[in-house]
Amino acid sequence: MSRFLLRRLGIMLLLLVGVSLIVFALFALMPGDYYSSNRQLTPARLAELRELRGLDQPVMLRYLTWLGNAVQGDFGFSLVYNRPVTEVIAPLIWNSFLVAFASFVLTWIIASVTGVLAATKQYSWFDRFVTVMLFASLSIPSFFLGLLLIKFFAVDLQWLPAGSMLDTASTSTGISRVLEIARHMVLPVAILTFLGAGSLTRYFRSGMLEQLRADFVRTARAKGLSERAVVxxxxxxxxxxxxxxxxxxxxxxxxxxxxxxxxxxxxxxxxRIQLESVQTRDYDVVMTITIFLAVLTIVGSFLADILYALADPRVRLVNRTRAS
Structure with a gap:
């Protein structure tokens, strides 16, 4: 198992380098940059600024320079905010992580529970209700649902705030601040959970229906196991x-x-800052956020491999056979 993990870590590093090279090349080949969007610059001043930032160098040389700095924790400089990229996005990543992690946990809990219950109670009223909600989550645009929830819960009922992370001119600290942030998280987390649970519930339901018709499940029932143990x-x-x-x-x-x-x-x-950086052509910020999403994808794939080995003994058997 240890050799399998080491091999997977090596593949992850190679994938990350390959993805970073492709992403960097795509951004480098895009027409224009932050300086060229400023029409007040003279051609001489534009060439001087591009040379100062190294934008006149070949793409491969620029990538190697960026990679060397990234290994040391330097992901570039934001020309819009006039600060290092890490200082710009570090607090924002944690803000996004709060919403994303809460939605992730709720999505998997809701999808697993509803998917299993819908499969065990196929064609019941609960199964039909889950199917309707599943198609609704796949069909309703997120911006429409968000505006609808703001209208209903924030404007009409005034139960929840309409937006932002804190109340206007908030000075709360400690547990009061935590509760205030949690109250502002309710609507965005609810939308992301609703949109994400639909597709995942479909996988759980179809997977459970397939497994409940399998021969080993019939054998388990024939042995006298309880329905709870079988499911x-x-x-x-x-x-x-x-x-x-x-x-x-x-x-x-x-x-x-x-x-x-x-x-x-x-x-x-x-x-938000990713969208703004694309509009202002602040490519160091866009590049860092894109690489961050690529890292999440690669790490998620690595965790999926580990969970596969934990859930399926055949995977562990194959890994031991290869290691020997």
């Missing part, structure tokens, strides 16, 4: 395998999907 100890463990595959894409999808959500609720996260 949760036998069928669910095998039904988890297709859903584990989605783990590699769940967190990056939540962060990328938060771009629209953060715009609607004025949440100070990396989604």
């Amino acid at each position: 949760f100890s036998h069928a669910l463990r095998n039904a988890l395998l297709p859903a584990i595959t989605l783990l590699a894409f769940e967190l990056p999808a939540l962060f990328s999907g938060a771009i629209i959500t953060e715009q609607i609720f004025n949440w100070p996260g990396i989604g």
Whole structure:
């Protein structure tokens, strides 16, 4: 198992280098940059600034320079904010992580519970209700749902704040600040959970329906095992395998999907700054955020491999055979 993990870590590093090279090349080949968008600069001053920033050098040389600095924790300089990129996005990443992690946990809990119950109670009223909500989550645009929730819960009922992370001119500290942030998180987390739980519930439901018709489940029932043991100890463990595959894409999808959500609720996260950086051509910021999402995808794939080995004994057997 240790050799398998080391091999996977080596593959992760190679993938990360390859992804960073492709992303850097794509951004470098895009027409224009931050300086060229300023029409007040003379051609001589524009060439001087581009040379000062190294933008006149070949793409490969610029990439190697960026990679060497990135290994040391230097991801470039934001020309818009006039600060290092890490200082710009570090607090915003944690703000986005709060929403993304809460949505991730709720999505998996809701999807697993509703998917299993819908499969065990196929064609019941609960199964039909889950199916309707599933298609609704896949069909309703996030911006429309967000505005609808703001209208209902923030404007009409005034139960929840309409946006931002804290109240205007807030001076709360300690547990009061935590509760205030949690209250502002309710609507964006609810939207991301609703949109994410739909597709995941579909995988759990279809996987459970397939496993409940399998021969080993009939054998377990014939042995006299309780229905609870059959569903949760036998069928669910095998039904988890297709859903584990989605783990590699769940967190990056939540962060990328938060771009629209953060715009609607004025949440100070990396989604907003990523969109603003694309508009202002602040490519160091966009590059860092894109690499961050790539790291999440690669790490998610690594965790999926580990969970596969924990859920399916056959994977561990294959790994031991290869190691020997």
